[in-house]
């Protein structure tokens with residue numbers, strides 16, 4: 001069976017460290033039986049040092065800054081995140097693009113910093129409702145991929161994950177139809193083949209994200225052919241998150 005990557009994006013949750021530890025430990029305990037899945041938890045930065053990754057569960061950050069260190073008040077660099085035994089970093093998430101004005105250029109700088117630190121970026125792309133309605137989805141994805149990955153060579157790709165997350169499906173309870181999602185997955189492969197080569201397109205792991213739950217998780221893997229899932233809201237409930245994994249494998 002092909003390896004699956006299931007990522008929990010906790011976003012700005014939970015409020016207390018105790019709660020974070022309980023949720024993490026509960027997932028960790030149950031995750032042991034899923035040998036064929038790579039399970040990654042992305043908590044807020046502040047919890048990274050107190051959560052202990054092991055073979056069954058890995059840690060990811062939800063963001064990082066593009067410089068290694070210096071006078072950048074409030075920022076956390078990829079190297080700092082790496083020092084906390086974190087292996088993955090999300091970049092380009094639509095909430096960062098929307099609330100923190102992260103452009104494709106900023107995402108590109110962050111992706112380079114993550115790769116230079118020897119970490120694995122989870123590069124998020126996706127269209128808004130309006131863009132979809134105006135038939136601009138493919139143009140948007142192409143632009144996000146081309147600008148986000150500008151100057152990143154094909155030999156870095158074994159270390160890169162792309163997450164297709166239609167913005168209108170994130171946190172809305174309105175997931176993308178599996179057939180539609182599959183079309184976009186194939187389109188992303190196509191862009192990678194044109195921008196790089198067929199090997200790169202073949203090897204790149206592509207995940208789906210947007211209102212994933214235990215009832216739809218298997219559709220994206222088994223029908224639409226994604227290599228894994230990026231789960232937001234539903235990952236805050238250990239039982240539901242484990243169910244999502246179980247159904248998807």
Ligand code: PGA
Nearest residue numbers: 170171210211231232233
């Ligand atoms: P959701 O979020 O599962 O709550 O829709 C997904 C994401 O934002 O990564």
